[in-house]
Amino acid sequence: MTTIEVDEDEHGPWTVFRVQGELDLVTSPRIRRRVHDAVAGGRHDLMIDLTDVRFCDSSGVGVLIASRRLLRSCGGRLRLILPEERDDRRGHVDRVLSALGVRRLFDVYEDLPEALTGACRSAP
DSSP states (O other): OOOEEEEEEEETTEEEEEEEEEESTTTHHHHHHHHHHHHHTTOOEEEEEEEEEEEEOHHHHHHHHHHHHHHHHTTOEEEEEOOOOOSSSTTHHHHHHHHTTOGGGSEEESSHHHHHHTOOOOOO
16 A cells, blocks of 8 residues: 655744655645645645655656646745765665656755755766
């Protein structure tokens, strides 16, 4: 069974979603809803921490792209936290985004402290 968990924190102007599990056709609507709810609530600076996402398909990528588009349309910002590959789990989403040629669309950070300072790592 496909599962996903989303925890939410506030860090200054940033709303941070920590996503765990699988980001796919079944679970991606939950992420889409959370992003839309944040924007509707006036929060336009969003970070999505994908460190603990162990699987991501094209539906998940579509949600990330749609989130970027939504936030840009209201003058907001989207930052992704995607650690470099360290074991079998980490780095999966980064590899998927790179393989699809859409990684360049996102501001990508290694971890939350880096994302909060805005010191973006370069694309691979």
